[in-house]
Structures are given as C-alpha cells and as structure tokens.
Amino acid sequence: MHEPSATPVMIIDDELHLRITAGQTLELAGYAPEPHASAEAALEHLAPDFPGVIVSDIRMPGMDGMALLREIRLRDPDLPVILITGHGDISTAVEAMREGAWDFLEKPFAGERLVEVVRRGVEKRRLSLENRRLKAELEAQQNAPGPRMVGRTEVIQRLVSMVQRISQVETDVLLFGETGTGKDLVARSIHERSSRSGRPFVAINCGAVPESTIESELFGHEKGAFTGAVERRIGKFEHATGGSVFLDEIESMPLALQVKLLRVLQERSVERLGANVPVPLDIRVIAATKVDLKAAAEAGNFREDLYYRLNVVTLPIPALRERREDVPLLFQHFAVVAANRSGLECPPLDTADITALLAHDWPGNVRELRNLAERYVLLGATCDYRLDALLEGVGSETGDLALPQQVELFEKSLISQALARHRGRINEVCGQLGLPRKTLYDKLKKYNLKAEDYRQSAMP
CATH class of the missing domain: 1.10.8.60 (Helicase, Ruva Protein; domain 3)
Structure with a gap:
C-alpha cells in the first residue's frame, strides 16, 4: 500500500503484465501507480491539475498513445506524458517528441530507466503546478483592494493589520523604515484600502525634486509669479484633492518649505505662489522617512513642530x-x-x-x-x-x-x-x-x- 502523500503515476497499457511490472517498480520507488487498460478509461479518471505524470504505450486498441497525447495536450499542455515505443521504432519516438511528449521509453526498458524518467517528469509537473497556482493568486490579487504585502511572519502580519485599520480612518501617517523596505508600497496600500481609493495618489520624492522648484511643484503658482511662470500651474497638493499625497524622504525637504507644509497640514488649504486666495484641500498626507525625525529635529535639521504634527500615527516598516x-x-x-x-x-x-x-x-x-x-x-x-x-x-x-x-x-x-x-x-x-x-x-x-x-x- 502506497503512502497517501505519494505522487500518482498513470500507467496505461492493454498488456496486464506490463501494468503490473511497471506498477510494482514505481510503488517501490515511492510513487502511487494508477493502472488503466485503455486510454479511454484513463481519461475518465484524469482530474484537472493531476499532480503526477502519464506513462502510456503507443500501440493500443481503440485510442492509441499518440491520440491520447494529443487529447491530453488539449486539456493540459503542461502535463508530462511518457510514451512507450516498440524496439527500434525511432520514427514513432521522434513524432511523439514533436507532438509534445515529455519523454519516451523503448521496449524492453529497465526499471531504473522508468523511475528516472518519471522522477524528472514529476519534478517538471510540480514546477508547472506551482507556477500555475502562484500566477492564479497574482491574477486574483489584481482585483483585491490595495497592493499586496507578502509575508507570514508576525511582524509583517501586524503591519498588514495596522494598514487595514489606519486606512479606514482619516488621519495623516508617518512611515519609518530603511531604504528599500517598501514604504511606497505601504503608502499605496493605505490609499487603496481607504475611501479615497478612486481619487488620485500623488507621490513626491522630496529628495529628488530640486530645491529651486519644489515649492512650485507642491503648491503651484500663478501666471507671472516669477520669471518663467508663463501660465498658471496647479501644484501636487491641489491636484491630489480628494485623494492622498505621499511625501517620500520628507527629511530632505528644505527647512523654509517645512513651515509652509506645516500650515497646509494644519489649515488644509494651500496658496499658489503669486496668489493671495487660499485653495481648500481635501487630502490625506502620508509622509515617509528613513531617519529618526525626532533626532533630526533635536539636531536642528528638521522642524520640531512639523515632526510632532506628522507623528500622530507612525508606522515602522521592518527591515x-x-x-x-x-x-x-x-x-x-x-x-x-x-x-x-x-x-x-x-x-x-x-x-x-x-x-x-x-x-x-x-x-x-x-x-x-x-x-x-x-x-x-x-x-x-x-x-x-x-x-x-x-x-x-x-x-x-x-x-x-x-x-x-x-x-x-x-x-x-x-x-x-x-x-x-x-x-x-x-x-x-x-x-x-x-x-x-x-x-x-x-x-x-x-x-x-x-x-x-x-x-x-x-x-x-
């Protein structure tokens, strides 16, 4: 009796002695043989995502091995089929390989040869099913809310739980983590899981925008506000109305600009450069940093009042x-x-x-x-x-x-x-x-x- 977890191998041959001999060989090697006297009978028992391989004689009454191969290729092209050919029937073996057979065995064959071919076929099948399962999960995730945070450890599951909870309330968030930990992914997850998911998600890397233009990028400007301002520009904050603004590397924001950001956070309005009328904002701000902002504030490199305004909810992202x-x-x-x-x-x-x-x-x-x-x-x-x-x-x-x-x-x-x-x-x-x-x-x-x-x- 084979183990419940043994990989099944279908043996299809109209000769009883071959089914018995091949079955005993595979069972001793740890597989679960499933003998069938005809291709038609085997197909009736072939379930979708069959986890094993097929070993079939080519010359059989009714549906022969080549016809079986073609039918299986239509049902599941990734299922390995190993065909048994007669002695010296090289042309049939070549045709079988062209039709998509995984391998072939020439009669008479040694038990070791059968086990080795089956072993390689089973490994190929395991890989195919693994990729198929993961691809299906990836496709399913496309319709799920928010980007996917993969992991089973307690620390990542706690983060997923916190993201879910925070996304349901209207509050600004500060993300803290090393470079490459996925702070942008977490920010997008918060946005996509919130009621703002249908509105813009505007990401700004404060360390990548030149200091000379960052104020105009964030707040916008009126025509003629400065040399080169030939027309009105809507800033990132105003563009994100109804949605979320992600300020990455916020520690890189110039100190003078931090004052204006603090005012935006407190008053939820923005004034374009060259304008005197504030524009009301309906936004959520998600900031991210890779440095200790409290220490930066104590060192005079970051405004302390802005730090405390951002520090309402802080999410640490694990390395x-x-x-x-x-x-x-x-x-x-x-x-x-x-x-x-x-x-x-x-x-x-x-x-x-x-x-x-x-x-x-x-x-x-x-x-x-x-x-x-x-x-x-x-x-x-x-x-x-x-x-x-x-x-x-x-x-x-x-x-x-x-x-x-x-x-x-x-x-x-x-x-x-x-x-x-x-x-x-x-x-x-x-x-x-x-x-x-x-x-x-x-x-x-x-x-x-x-x-x-x-x-x-x-x-x-």
Missing part, C-alpha cells in the same frame, strides 16, 4: 533581516511576477538556494531581493540558476545570528514552504519533509505554525 523567514516566500513571489511578465520559466528553489537566501543580510531590503528574483528569471539560465553565482560579490553575512539560530530559521522556513505548497495538508507535508506526524506537530508547536493558516491560500 528584511527582521523577517528572514519571509525571504523565500517573497523571492518566489517576485520571481513568478517576473516570469509572468517576461514569459520565461521560473525554476523552483532547492535547499541550497533557500540556505543562500536566508544567509544573506539584505542591506538593500525588499528592493534588493526583488532585483535578485528578476535576475534569477532573466539571467539564471546563464549560470544554471545558481543563486550563489547571482549573489557573488554581494556578500552573505549572517550578522549576529549564531549557528543554532540559523539552523532553526532554516528549518522553520522549510516547514512553512511545505505547508504553503501543500495548503496545510499534514500527510503531504510529512511526505515531502520525511517527518513522522508527531515530529511535525512538535515542530509546528515549537515555531508557532498552524496548518489551518495555510489551507485557504498558499500565500497571504
């Missing part, structure tokens, strides 16, 4: 090293996005890849990880998809993590990945990880992981 367990999941997410956009394949990560991801210190945070995932998809084939080669020169320091902490972090990440892949199905997770049920339950308790959290969706 990636503070949620290392999310790294493999995030990498997979970004890789699938890149593969979906480019039409390229997205090979799955192996244990060595996950180790490399967890070991890296990620000074560039999520932005650095996203760039690596895109290089993995676009350039990975040039280095056999070796992450260590793509990370070469970047460094992989583990900071202050001791070896036992690294081992526990790696183990928890592998278990979390298995739970996500199998949607919380304990039998399948045990099968993949090679763990007895009691051992797995002990580890779930140790790492505060709950299988039910993974049953609705493989990724949050």
Whole structure:
C-alpha cells in the first residue's frame, strides 16, 4: 500500500503484465501507480491539475498513445506524458517528441530507466503546478483592494493589520523604515484600502525634486509669479484633492518649505505662489522617512513642530533581516511576477538556494531581493540558476545570528514552504519533509505554525 502523500503515476497499457511490472517498480520507488487498460478509461479518471505524470504505450486498441497525447495536450499542455515505443521504432519516438511528449521509453526498458524518467517528469509537473497556482493568486490579487504585502511572519502580519485599520480612518501617517523596505508600497496600500481609493495618489520624492522648484511643484503658482511662470500651474497638493499625497524622504525637504507644509497640514488649504486666495484641500498626507525625525529635529535639521504634527500615527516598516523567514516566500513571489511578465520559466528553489537566501543580510531590503528574483528569471539560465553565482560579490553575512539560530530559521522556513505548497495538508507535508506526524506537530508547536493558516491560500 502506497503512502497517501505519494505522487500518482498513470500507467496505461492493454498488456496486464506490463501494468503490473511497471506498477510494482514505481510503488517501490515511492510513487502511487494508477493502472488503466485503455486510454479511454484513463481519461475518465484524469482530474484537472493531476499532480503526477502519464506513462502510456503507443500501440493500443481503440485510442492509441499518440491520440491520447494529443487529447491530453488539449486539456493540459503542461502535463508530462511518457510514451512507450516498440524496439527500434525511432520514427514513432521522434513524432511523439514533436507532438509534445515529455519523454519516451523503448521496449524492453529497465526499471531504473522508468523511475528516472518519471522522477524528472514529476519534478517538471510540480514546477508547472506551482507556477500555475502562484500566477492564479497574482491574477486574483489584481482585483483585491490595495497592493499586496507578502509575508507570514508576525511582524509583517501586524503591519498588514495596522494598514487595514489606519486606512479606514482619516488621519495623516508617518512611515519609518530603511531604504528599500517598501514604504511606497505601504503608502499605496493605505490609499487603496481607504475611501479615497478612486481619487488620485500623488507621490513626491522630496529628495529628488530640486530645491529651486519644489515649492512650485507642491503648491503651484500663478501666471507671472516669477520669471518663467508663463501660465498658471496647479501644484501636487491641489491636484491630489480628494485623494492622498505621499511625501517620500520628507527629511530632505528644505527647512523654509517645512513651515509652509506645516500650515497646509494644519489649515488644509494651500496658496499658489503669486496668489493671495487660499485653495481648500481635501487630502490625506502620508509622509515617509528613513531617519529618526525626532533626532533630526533635536539636531536642528528638521522642524520640531512639523515632526510632532506628522507623528500622530507612525508606522515602522521592518527591515528584511527582521523577517528572514519571509525571504523565500517573497523571492518566489517576485520571481513568478517576473516570469509572468517576461514569459520565461521560473525554476523552483532547492535547499541550497533557500540556505543562500536566508544567509544573506539584505542591506538593500525588499528592493534588493526583488532585483535578485528578476535576475534569477532573466539571467539564471546563464549560470544554471545558481543563486550563489547571482549573489557573488554581494556578500552573505549572517550578522549576529549564531549557528543554532540559523539552523532553526532554516528549518522553520522549510516547514512553512511545505505547508504553503501543500495548503496545510499534514500527510503531504510529512511526505515531502520525511517527518513522522508527531515530529511535525512538535515542530509546528515549537515555531508557532498552524496548518489551518495555510489551507485557504498558499500565500497571504
């Protein structure tokens, strides 16, 4: 009797002895053989997203192997079909490969050859279904409110909860986090989850706009307000009416301009340069900084009154090293996005890849990880998809993590990945990880992981 979590393999042949022999060979190798005497019978039992592979003889009464291959290609072109040909029938094998067969076996074949071809086909199928599932989730997210914040760690789930809560109330927000942590994503999430989602989201990088023009950019100007002002200009604040203004790198805003920003926040109105009539504003302001504004205020580099006005609600954005367990999941997410956009394949990560991801210190945070995932998809084939080669020169320091902490972090990440892949199905997770049920339950308790959290969706 095969294990409940074993991968199914359909064996289709009108010869009973071949079905029995191939079935015994595959069962001993850990697979779950499903024998069928005809192609018609097999098709009746072929469910959508069948997780295994098909092994079929070509020459059979009724529907033969080539006709079966064509029918399966119509139903699911990613399902590997392995065809069995007669001795010396090379022309049939070539035709089968042209029709899209995964591989072929020439009679008589050794059991080891059958197991090896099936093993490669099963791995290909697992990758195809994984990408299909993730692409479906990405498409579903297009209709969901707000950009997606991916992660299972407590710190990111707490942030998601806070974003949801803050978006429902009308208050200005200050985001604090290192470069690359995704402050712009959080700002957009707040906007898209709020009642202002149908109105403009206007993003301004205070560190990128020249000091000579930033006042005009933000507040606008009247015709003739200064040399070169040949016509009226509506500023960013006024343009965002009804929506949200995102002021990134607000620590870079000139001190003189901070006075005017404070007045805008307090009075909810703006005066264009060269005008005397205030324009009322209906906006939410979301500011972001990578420095401690209180310390900057104490040092005289930021206005203290503006700091306290912005500090009504402050959301700290965690650095990636503070949620290392999310790294493999995030990498997979970004890789699938890149593969979906480019039409390229997205090979799955192996244990060595996950180790490399967890070991890296990620000074560039999520932005650095996203760039690596895109290089993995676009350039990975040039280095056999070796992450260590793509990370070469970047460094992989583990900071202050001791070896036992690294081992526990790696183990928890592998278990979390298995739970996500199998949607919380304990039998399948045990099968993949090679763990007895009691051992797995002990580890779930140790790492505060709950299988039910993974049953609705493989990724949050």
